[in-house]
Amino acid sequence: MRTSLAARVSTLTPSTTLAITAKAKEMKESGIDVIGLGAGEPDYNTPDNIIEAAYRSMIEGKTKYTPSGGLPDLKDSVINKLKRDQQLAYSRQEVMIGIGAKHVLYTLFQVILNPGDEVIIPTPYWVSYPEQVKLAEGEPVFVESSFDTQFKVSAQQIRDAVTDKTKAVIINSPSNPSGMIYSREELQQIADVCKEYDLWIISDEIYEKLIYADEVHVSIAQLSDDAKARTLIINGVSKSHSMTGWRIGYIAGDKEIVSAMTNLASHSTSNPTTTSQYAAIEAYNGSQDAVETMRQDFESRLERVYPQLDAIPGFKVLKPQGAFYLLPVVTEAVEKTGFKTVDEFAAALLTDAKVAVIPGSGFGSSDTIRLSYATSIDLIEEAVKRIRTFVEANWKD
Structure with missing residues (x-):
């Protein structure tokens, strides 16, 4: 039977971020203690005034x-x-x-x-x-x-x-x-x-x-x-x-x-x-207070987690100026822990350290991993601790 798919979709690569996030969610739902640092969305709920405006519009028949x-x-x-x-x-x-x-x-x-x-x-x-x-x-x-x-x-x-x-x-x-x-x-x-x-x-x-x-x-x-x-x-x-x-x-x-x-x-x-x-x-x-509160919280998380991540052996990390991601270069850590690629390293972090990160290959940066700090600071710090423990346990001089 001839293929039913159009040529335009034959070379598409699935979204790496969504795939990793889905895998981490699946593991969590099966009872595994996974910390997901893959999702690119704030962990805050939408501000109340916005939710109320949406509800009001529906009640008023604006549907x-x-x-x-x-x-x-x-x-x-x-x-x-x-x-x-x-x-x-x-x-x-x-x-x-x-x-x-x-x-x-x-x-x-x-x-x-x-x-x-x-x-x-x-x-x-x-x-x-x-x-x-x-x-x-x-x-x-x-x-x-x-x-x-x-x-x-x-x-x-x-x-x-x-x-x-x-x-x-x-x-x-x-x-x-x-x-x-x-x-x-x-x-x-x-x-x-x-x-x-x-x-x-x-x-x-x-x-x-x-x-x-x-x-x-x-x-x-x-x-x-x-x-x-x-x-x-x-x-x-x-x-x-x-x-x-x-x-x-x-x-x-x-x-x-x-x-x-x-x-x-x-x-x-x-x-x-x-x-x-x-x-x-x-x-x-409406009020932009919630926007600024969220921004300040993300900055506070960055200030705490950045030096911890930068201290992991084999990691090189630039301090970001915006957004809510860290993109460490992990080439040395990958080599010293016996992996051939960053993708293999990231996969092992998920299965062994129970931390979900996004391999940089999905972003055209094959020597990096991306971590989102759009989650609670306690979870972020625990995730970084797990990553460091994993690297040090597998380090080979």
Whole structure:
């Protein structure tokens, strides 16, 4: 019998983060004491005022279809947020609401890429970037960073990767999985290259509210009129307001692209969930106290766990500037404990140490593992203790 699958899905790689998280959950449900550090979502519940706004909308009968691109009031909330936080001005025609930032990105690639168009993706990258590019029949082009470059790429590296097929560059700051932030100067240099070669800039800013110490979030769209015109901002309420399951994200940028995305959504998803949209209006318009409380707690956890992780033999760890991930380079630990690859090492941590981490191969960074500190500090510290015990018990000089 002939295959029933389309060629476009034949090369897809399952989400590493979801797979590891599912395996850890399965082990826990069978009674095994597993600590999961894989999930990319805050451990806080959605703030009460947001839940109450969602409930109120349902009681008031706001449960019907909405425009495909989102409620006008939610678009206005996003516009006001961008004006308030980034001093950027957009119209309703330049904003689309989608079913989470992941869906927005997927739709964006579908409308801007033709077969063979290239998208430059810095490594390490969020796992879905290359897969979504491939689903749009584009070609992901990877530009490598390293521990020595603070897991950031330079403008010159991007310039060297540009060809006549290059359509866009992805910038994710703060980054998943590294937590690193691009400075204003670094972003300006990248913007200059994109202007020189007339490239779109896809700026994934989903972690913008989770920034630590004296760091400041700068959107590349803020740098100049040209940068704003070619930047497509991707964001949402999942990380900032602990609303991962509500599935609301947005794009702000070029109105022709936004119009095409809205048209595509009208034939694929109809509209984002109505109740979630009313919740998101409250998330942006209501009190931001819970957002700041969560940010402070994540920073406190980072301050406690970072030195403990960095002290594990064979681990090299940069202190992240944002998000809620740590990305240690574990090459020496892997070698000294007798494993051939980081993937094997991570698998052994799950089965033997009962700690679930994500191998960096899923992010294009095969010498690292990613740990999320979006869980209680007691569990994080116990997990790090287990990892250290595992490494020291298996260390071979």
